[in-house]
Amino acid sequence: EVQLIESGGGLVTPGGSLRLSCSATGFNFSAYNMNWVRQAPGKGLEWVSSIDPSGDYVFFADSMRARFTMSRDNTKNSLFLQMNSLSADDTAVYYCARVEITLIRGFITAPHLDHWGQGTLVAVSS
Amino acid sequence: DIHLTQSPSFLSASVGDRVTITCRASQVIASYLAWYHQKPGKAPKLLIYGASTLQSGVPSRFSGSGSGTDFTLTISSLQPEDFATYYCQQFSGYPYSFGQGTQLEIK
Numbered sequence: 001e002v003q004l005i006e007s008g009g010g011l012v013t014p015g016g017s018l019r020l021s022c023s024a025t026g027f028n029f030s031a032y033n034m035n036w037v038r039q040a041p042g043k044g045l046e047w048v049s050s051i052d053p054s055g056d057y058v059f060f061a062d063s064m065r066a067r068f069t070m071s072r073d074n075t076k077n078s079l080f081l082q083m084n085s086l087s088a089d090d091t092a093v094y095y096c097a098r099v100e101i102t103l104i105r106g107f108i109t110a111p112h113l114d115h116w117g118q119g120t121l122v123a124v125s126s
Numbered sequence: 127d128i129h130l131t132q133s134p135s136f137l138s139a140s141v142g143d144r145v146t147i148t149c150r151a152s153q154v155i156a157s158y159l160a161w162y163h164q165k166p167g168k169a170p171k172l173l174i175y176g177a178s179t180l181q182s183g184v185p186s187r188f189s190g191s192g193s194g195t196d197f198t199l200t201i202s203s204l205q206p207e208d209f210a211t212y213y214c215q216q217f218s219g220y221p222y223s224f225g226q227g228t229q230l231e232i233k
Contacts, residue, residue: 035222037170044227045162045170045213050220059220062127095169102175104157110176111217112160116169 002026002115004096009120016086016124022079022096022117030074033099035113036081038092046092049081050099086124093119128152128216132225138233143204147228149197149214158217161190161199163210170213174199206232 008020022034036048049060049070058070069082079096097113104110129152139145149159157177162170172181174190177197187202201208209232214225 037224044211045164045215045224047215047222047224050222061221100175102179104176104179108157108176110157110160110179112172112175112181113162113170113215114172114175114181116171118169 002098004098004115004117006094006096006117006120009094009122011123011125012086013126014087014124017082017084018086018122020081020083020094020096020120020122022081024077024079024096024098027098029072029077033101033111034072034079035097035099036070036079037095037097037113037116038090039095039119040089040092043092048094051079083122086122088124091122091124093121095119127221128155128218128223130214130216130223130225132212132214132228135226135228137228137230139204139230140233141204141206145201145204145230147199147212147230149192149199149225151195151197151216151218153218154194155216155218157193159190159192159197160215160217161188161212162215163208163212165210173212204230 003025005023035050051058051070055072067085071080096117098115100114101111131150159177161174164170178190189200212228
C-alpha cells in the first residue's frame with residue numbers, strides 16, 4: 001500500500017524557517033517525481049514544487065522559488081521542503097504527493113497526483 | 127503561466143442530479159488535465175486524469191471530457207458522498223496550476 005506521511009509542521013514566527021519531511025512507503029520511491037502542494041485555511045489548492053526521481057531537476061511556483069528548497073533522499077525514501085523567510089501568507093497545510101505518469105490512448109503521457117499524504121500544518125505567526 | 131478557471135465556483139444540487147463542472151485553461155494544454163475532489167479536513171483524491179481517464183476505483187458516475195482549453199467533469203447521478211470541493215489541475219507546463227475550486231453543496 002502506498003503511504004506518504006508528512007512531518008515537521010508547526011508554529012513559526014515571521015522570518016523564520018522550517019523543514020518539512022515526507023516519508024514514503026509501499027512503492028519504488030526512487031522511480032517517481034514528487035510534488036508539494038499547499039492549502040491555506042479555507043482556500044484552494046496551490047501547487048508548490050516538483051522534483052524528478054534523481055533530485056537533479058526541481059521546479060517551483062514563482063512566489064516560493066527564492067525562499068524554498070526541495071530535495072530528496074532516495075536511500076531513505078524521503079522528500080524534503082526547506083522553507084525560509086516565512087510569512088503569514090505561507091500558513092497552510094502542506095501535502096506531499098506522488099506523480100504517476102500513465103500512457104493513455106496508446107501514446108499520450110498523462111501525469112497526475114495519484115497518492116497524497118495527510119498533510120502537515122505550518123502556521124506562521126508572532 | 128497557465129491559469130485555470132473553474133465554473134461555477136459554488137453549486138447546489140440534490141442527490142440523483144446530474145451535474146457538470148467546467149475548467150477553462152488560459153492556453154492550450156492538450157489533455158494534460160486531472161480532476162480531484164476534497165472533503166473537509168482530508169487530502170484531495172484523484173478522480174480523472176488525461177482529461178477523460180477514470181482513476182482505478184473511482185465510480186463510473188464520474189466522467190471527464192475535453193481537450194485543448196475547455197474541459198468538463200460530469201457526475202451522472204449525485205450520491206451523498208459526492209458533496210465536496212472539486213479541483214482541476216493542469217500538467218502541460220510548470221507551474222502545475224490548479225483551478226480555484228468548485229464547492230458542491232447539498233440543496
